[in-house]
Amino acid sequence: MNFANELINWYQKNKRSLPWRNTKKPYKIWLSEIILQQTRVDQGKSYYLKFEKEFPTVSSLAKADEQKVLNMWQGLGYYSRARNLKKAADQVISDFNGVFPTDYKELLKLKGVGKYTAAAVASFSKNERVPVVDGNVYRVISRYLNIDEPINTPKSYKIFSEAALELMENCRPDEFNQAIMEFGALHCTPTNPKCNECPLSYNCTALALNIVKDLPVKKKKSKVKERFFNFIITNNASGFAIEKRNQKGIWQNLYQFPMIETSNHKHEFSELKKLIETDDRFENHKVRQVTQIGSDRKHLLSHQRIWARFYEVEFDEETNNQKKLVRTKSLEHYPIPRLIERFVEEEAPHYLK
Numbered sequence: 058m059n060f061a062n063e064l065i066n067w068y069q070k071n072k073r074s075l076p077w078r079n080t081k082k083p084y085k086i087w088l089s090e091i092i093l094q095q096t097r098v099d100q101g102k103s104y105y106l107k108f109e110k111e112f113p114t115v116s117s118l119a120k121a122d123e124q125k126v127l128n129m130w131q132g133l134g135y136y137s138r139a140r141n142l143k144k145a146a147d148q149v150i151s152d153f154n155g156v157f158p159t160d161y162k163e164l165l166k167l168k169g170v171g172k173y174t175a176a177a178v179a180s181f182s183k184n185e186r187v188p189v190v191d192g193n194v195y196r197v198i199s200r201y202l203n204i205d206e207p208i209n210t211p212k213s214y215k216i217f218s219e220a221a222l223e224l225m226e227n228c229r230p231d232e233f234n235q236a237i238m239e240f241g242a243l244h245c246t247p248t249n250p251k252c253n254e255c256p257l258s259y260n261c262t263a264l265a266l267n268i269v270k271d272l273p274v275k276k277k278k279s280k281v282k283e284r285f286f287n288f289i290i291t292n293n294a295s296g297f298a299i300e301k302r303n304q305k306g307i308w309q310n311l312y313q314f315p316m317i318e319t320s321n322h323k324h325e326f327s328e329l330k331k332l333i334e335t336d337d338r339f340e341n342h343k344v345r346q347v348t349q350i351g352s353d354r355k356h357l358l359s360h361q362r363i364w365a366r367f368y369e370v371e372f373d374e375e376t377n378n379q380k381k382l383v384r385t386k387s388l389e390h391y392p393i394p395r396l397i398e399r400f401v402e403e404e405a406p407h408y409l410k
């Protein structure tokens with residue numbers, strides 16, 4: 058048997074039963090693929106079922122309020138995916154007459170849909186002959202064919218998709234694509250691949266050369282940016298203040314406690330007090346007391362490492378008229394970044410009630 062047949066044979070015996078595998082509907086396949094980006098399958102499953110129930114069709118998603126979509130997305134992180142989900146649904150209504158596209162090139166026009174997602178939707182729904190190339194596919198192909206091109210360079214996608222296209226010859230693209238991704242996820246895994254019981258071991262180049270652990274190759278990433286956030290919690294009878302992040306960049310359109318960014322966390326309370334008192338969001342009121350809640354928190358994003366501190370701040374006078382701030386008694390109905398959600402769950406659950 059050749060590579061594709063061995064692979065599909067393995068897939069038929071070993072595939073996991075996942076809700077999005079029982080459909081050919083492009084909308085549902087797309088929904089699952091967006092949720093599964095940067096998310097583990099077991100975590101993504103419950104979100105998929107929740108979204109599928111709430112928004113069974115693309116028009117129901119297009120009609121939804123963005124805030125609601127962001128709220129439902131809470132806990133998954135990378136909120137740009139949720140915003141794009143809504144924008145793409147709107148596009149399907151406005152540009153495609155409400156009919157979800159299945160053609161690879163058309164799918165690429167949708168917001169948030171890249172080559173991988175377009176290939177997945179086009180091949181799973183309509184059997185279009187386009188290979189999917191995700192982390193699992195990179196790994197399987199780099200090992201099987203001994204391709205040592207780093208997988209995180211701009212040209213790697215072309216090299217690996219051409220290799221995948223050749224390997225999928227004479228078989229059904231939907232089956233091949235599902236099979237190779239599942240094989241990478243369950244069998245040819247990053248560590249401890251099951252080479253001893255592998256149906257592809259007979260022709261696997263990396264195994265023959267004893268270089269399985271050296272593949273795939275990754276180019277070293279550029280330096281991660283360090284950022285230092287100071288969240289200010291101001292309580293009074295009308296609740297506490299939050300603000301919406303309108304600026305581009307991380308957490309756009311999510312809510313947070315008013316935040317002051319500093320170049321490090323070496324400051325004393327007195328310096329922080331001065332920063333708060335000269336910040337027009339707090340109307341130049343004098344700070345009576347600053348208390349840090351909990352310890353410093355580290356939060357990792359793809360290119361940034363965020364160090365966060367949360368402070369409870371008491372002012373000499375009540376500040377109720379801050380222009381850019383919203384006063385609330387609960388965060389329950391606001392989409393908030395995972396960092397803040399974790400802080401509240403662990404240190405101040407009353408802010409959610």
Ligand code: SF4
Nearest residue numbers: 245250252255258261
């Ligand atoms: S023999 Fe090992 S490295 Fe090669 S495809 Fe199978 S599991 Fe992967």
